[in-house]
Amino acid sequence: MRIRYIQYFAFLFILFLAASSCNRNPKEPAKPVVYKGLYSFGPxxxxFKDCDNSQEFWVTDSSAMLELQYSQMNFEKPYEPVYVEVEGVKIKSGKEGLGSEYDSTLIVKKxxxxxxxxxQDMCN
Structure with a gap:
């Protein structure tokens, strides 16, 4: 009888592990994609405006390099667009906060x- 309880709990434990390993975050795809477009930064x-389809996204810079490299270009005023190629993932934007007016957010990884x-031939 004691062995049955051990088997039962072992089965439940394995079932729990299997179920939790399949629980990926559906908002963020696992593999980053290269996006090419215009990036604007300011207060x-x-x-980010995608050159392929003109769709605009809010940007979150998880690489910590995009904003740094943009600021090192020493623009006299903010919001000057620059051409970027970044690896990242798109997710649905939140309902609150600065990026809430955009449908999607581009999380820059690299x-x-x-x-x-x-x-000019790519981004008009």
């Missing part, structure tokens, strides 16, 4: 390229 706006020169 109230951190936005900066591939940042330049003041905006390619």
């Amino acid at each position: 109230e706006i951190k936005s 900066v591939v390229k940042i330049t003041k020169e905006i390619p």
